Amino acid sequence: MKSYKEQHQPASAFKNRSEYLEHELKIMKPRRYKLNLPGRDFRFEWEDLVPAFAGTIGIIAMYSSVMLAWAEGLTEAWDHITLGKAFAIEVSRVEMLIPALLFVILASGFFNPRANLAGNHGPMIPLIASIALAGAHPLALAILIGVFGLLLSYFKGGSRLVDLTSKGVAGGLLIFLGFTGAFSQIKTLQSWSMGLQSEIIEAGSLGYLGFIILVSTVILYSYLARIDKRWLAIPTCAILALVIALIGGSGFDLQFTTEMGLPNLNPFYWWGSTEEGWMLGLPNMQHFIASLPFAILAVSMWSPDFLGHRIFQEMNYPKGSEKVLMDVDDTMTMCSFRQMVGTAVGGGNITSSWGTYMIPAAIAKRPIPAGAILLGLLVMAIAIIGSPMDVAVWPPVTTTALLVGVFLPLVEAGIQMVKESAAAQAAGICIFMAMVTNPVLAWALAMFLDNNGLIGDRERPKTLSFVDKVIIPLGILFICLIAVFAVGMLKGTYGIDAFL
Secondary structure, three states: OOOHHHHOOOHHHOOOHHHHHHHHHHHOOOOOOOOOOEOOOEOOOHHHHHHHHHHHHHHHHHHHHHHHHHHHHHHHHOOOOOOOHHHHHHHHHHHHHHHHHHHHHHHHHHHOOOOOOEOOOHHHHHHHHHHHHOOOOHHHHHHHHHHHHHHHHHHOOHHHHHHHOOHHHHHHHHHHHHHHHHHHHHHHHHHHHHHHHHHOHHHOOOOOHHHHHHHHHHHHHHHHHHOOOHHHHHHHHHHHHHHHHHHOOOHHHOOOOOOOOOOOOOHHHHHOOOOOOOOOOOOOHHHHHHHHHHHHHHHHOHHHHHHHHHHHHHHHOOOOOHHHOOOHHHHHHHHHHHHHHHHHOOOOOOOOEOHHHHHHHHHOOOOHHHHHHHHHHHHHHHHHHOHHHHHHOOHHHHHHHHHHHHHHHHHHHHHHHOOOHHHHHHHHHHHHHHHHOOHHHHHHHHHHHHHOOOOOOOOHHHHOOHHHHHHHHHHHHHHHHHHHHHOOHHHOOOOHHHOO
16 A cells, blocks of 8 residues: 555646645545654644634633633632732743744644644533532542543543433533523623723723624634635624724723743642642642533533544545545544643643644645644744734634624524424523533433433434433432532532623
8 A cells, every 4th residue: 555655746746736636635644653754744834724724713812811800700719829920921921932933833733643732622611610519629620531532432431421412411411501602702892892991091092892893703703604714703893802902992901911931830839838839739639620511511512522522523524535634533532631730730721622733634635734733833932922812812802803703603503403493492491401400410311301201302322321311411410519519619600600
């Protein structure tokens, strides 16, 4: 069998660029957990810049949003903790250096090009407030997610959780997370806009800026969806919001305070005491118990996320290119290790398959490795430069990126899942329980009720075994109940109020 290098032909040998790119996909033979080299196993093309740029902008906004959410949540949950923008930027830079080098450039770029990049778990962002209020610890959460992910990867259990969570339950969960997250971001943008008035009374009120940004974002997002360019939503809408905010006169609010250089890369600074870094110290047993239900939910939502990205590749790649499609189990393995290592060195990201990279890469008909290397280098460069991070955490940019990159797609995906009346019933019950309790417990309880025909499709239980109907759902529900009662999550309402 001829190698990739032997079968490669110059672009001039093909009628058009598309044929050349499709030929490249067909002849590639990625080496699993072996060294893949440029020229011998893959090539760099200008199309690789598309997913590299899109993924870079997306991940800066996502990482910054996650760290800001942790900072706000932990400050509210603990009396001795006060964290702010500077902390969020510094932790984001840590996440953008070590994990980018190890798990983007080396892992997905050189040693396993079939493992999609380990990025950000968008659906979990609106839950961070609940996670912090529940008394969870970022490092404990990371360890649990990593262990559960490795177990699922080894036993091929990810696909089983997908089968056990019906479209109705999954759709309801996505709709709840999407709407609550969107309301939170809209409130944040409006608060920022109204807050500008107190500093520029002489120039007049700028309270209208938030409304103009939101309307403009919706119009642009709708247009991109109409022309099938939704993968450009994060960079284009974020840039539009930035331009409108600056033209509108709020430039004084954008301050560049992050200096060029390396962030603190000493793990003991971040986790060694309660006076530095996260100010939490190392996790104890109570932290692990509080983190448990959220870790279960995070990993259970991996499989549909991964499968969705792979399907996107299948829709855009030609027949005969199966060897370059992302491997779900390998991606889960990489995400698990990246979750534990990235947080151990001081980070706080909740990881998943990198959608803002994979979707543009699939549309551009490019495989994983070359774009991954370019993206990793871009991310590391921005983390060292520092000043772009100040733009990324500025409210108009952050909220817009989250709205179009996470929350609106969540609502759309959830609505697509509940077209049938039975699915809509299951979704409604899941949403209601999430409002009354919290999304984790709502997912576990709705899955048990749905799998036993008490809600949703009455024919569904006939297709499931006793283990799938009773043992696994009850086991997950029992674990979630023990965890939420142990940390007192049900003393107050940590459903929709946690996000608003």
